[in-house]
Amino acid sequence: MALTMEGEDRDLSRVAQEPENRRQRMVKALWISIWLVYLSAPVTDLVGGGHSAGARLLGGLGLVSFVAWYLVLIFRTARPLPVRRVLFSVAVLTALATVMSLSLGREWLVLFVYVAICSGAALPAEYSRWTVLGATALLAVTANAVPRGTAYLAGLLIPALMGGFAMVGIRAMIRTTKELREARATVAQLAANEERLRMARDLHDLLGHSLSLITLKSELAGRMLPGQPEAAARQVADIEQVSRQALVDVREAVSGYRRPTLPGELAGARTALAAAGVLADLPEPPADDLPEEAESVLAWSLREAVTNVVRHSGAKRCRVTLGTRQTLDGPVAELTVTDDGTASGPSTPGNGLTGLTERLEALGGTLSAGPTGRTGFALTARVPLGSRP
Numbered sequence: 001m002a003l004t005m006e007g008e009d010r011d012l013s014r015v016a017q018e019p020e021n022r023r024q025r026m027v028k029a030l031w032i033s034i035w036l037v038y039l040s041a042p043v044t045d046l047v048g049g050g051h052s053a054g055a056r057l058l059g060g061l062g063l064v065s066f067v068a069w070y071l072v073l074i075f076r077t078a079r080p081l082p083v084r085r086v087l088f089s090v091a092v093l094t095a096l097a098t099v100m101s102l103s104l105g106r107e108w109l110v111l112f113v114y115v116a117i118c119s120g121a122a123l124p125a126e127y128s129r130w131t132v133l134g135a136t137a138l139l140a141v142t143a144n145a146v147p148r149g150t151a152y153l154a155g156l157l158i159p160a161l162m163g164g165f166a167m168v169g170i171r172a173m174i175r176t177t178k179e180l181r182e183a184r185a186t187v188a189q190l191a192a193n194e195e196r197l198r199m200a201r202d203l204h205d206l207l208g209h210s211l212s213l214i215t216l217k218s219e220l221a222g223r224m225l226p227g228q229p230e231a232a233a234r235q236v237a238d239i240e241q242v243s244r245q246a247l248v249d250v251r252e253a254v255s256g257y258r259r260p261t262l263p264g265e266l267a268g269a270r271t272a273l274a275a276a277g278v279l280a281d282l283p284e285p286p287a288d289d290l291p292e293e294a295e296s297v298l299a300w301s302l303r304e305a306v307t308n309v310v311r312h313s314g315a316k317r318c319r320v321t322l323g324t325r326q327t328l329d330g331p332v333a334e335l336t337v338t339d340d341g342t343a344s345g346p347s348t349p350g351n352g353l354t355g356l357t358e359r360l361e362a363l364g365g366t367l368s369a370g371p372t373g374r375t376g377f378a379l380t381a382r383v384p385l386g387s388r389p
Contacts, residue, residue, distance in 0.1 A: 217235045
């Protein structure tokens with residue numbers, strides 16, 4: 001369910017964006033052009049409806065103008081025009097639809113559906129909810145004024161209403177998605193700032209005393225030389241001891257900052273796979289019974305495997321299993337990441353897999369990675385849970 005919601009959010013984010021390149025513009029134009037197929041009725045009437053040459057010319061010009069104006073409004077939904085200009089454009093389209101329907105016949109009533117849709121897409125909700133109803137009402141009135149127009153009314157009222165209000169809803173979802181994306185970016189920035197402040201505070205508390213002591217003893221040793229070399233030597237020895245302890249403290253602190261956990265990496269894997277459009281099958285986070293070092297190296301393994309899936313595989317599905325099994329040498333924790341892609345692992349081990357192998361071997365574990373057939377890739381990390389032999 002979470003994956004589906006993330007996928008929908010990503011799709012809405014793309015809808016909310018203006019086409020950035022030629023390909024995106026072509027895709028959007030093709031998608032919009034599909035719905036222009038319903039203009040086949042007025043085009044057919046224009047060609048074979050028995051109208052005079054002058055009526056055909058004016059009708060063709062009116063239809064081209066209508067379609068051009070409609071496309072401008074639809075394409076500018078990501079960066080909307082001022083409301084007054086949109087209202088003016090909708091009024092022009094409404095006038096064109098009314099005049100051409102009354103002049104050329106019932107086949108032209110379909111233009112009111114496009115009026116309802118573009119007003120719903122281009123106007124804010126406080127305006128579009130009324131313009132959609134107005135366009136639909138004017139469609140009903142015009143249909144009654146056009147010969148045999150009521151025969152088309154039933155087939156046009158529902159598309160006009162549903163199409164127009166559907167665009168109102170889509171516009172509201174786009175606005176909500178934009179606000180949500182901006183809020184997420186703000187939260188992420190605030191979290192990063194808070195983490196930097198925490199690290200700065202911890203490092204200050206960690207090193208402040210040690211560095212102050214080193215400075216003090218260095219000054220004492222400087223004053224003792226050359227008259228009291230033995231006392232100065234004792235101060236230098238104290239400086240060495242304090243600096244070594246400070247180095248140990250820094251290493252432990254940095255290791256604590258960098259040590260990944262399986263719950264955190266599983267959550268990160270879900271987000272990364274969802275962002276890449278990969279359907280994820282992930283296990284529940286394990287209970288807190290794994291040794292800290294074993295959990296850390298399995299978390300590193302999961303991060304490296306998911307990174308390879310996202311960057312290299314082109315996979316559609318990814319499955320992660322995590323469990324323990326009994327071997328002749330004792331219990332072993334095993335993490336397996338499989339996908340249905342074609343190249344989630346490099347042809348030769350890179351720095352990531354090499355470093356991962358070294359981490360596992362340091363704990364007596366093993367790493368195996370390779371293709372599972374013509375398609376698919378699997379990475380398995382095993383680390384013993386008991387004492388090493």
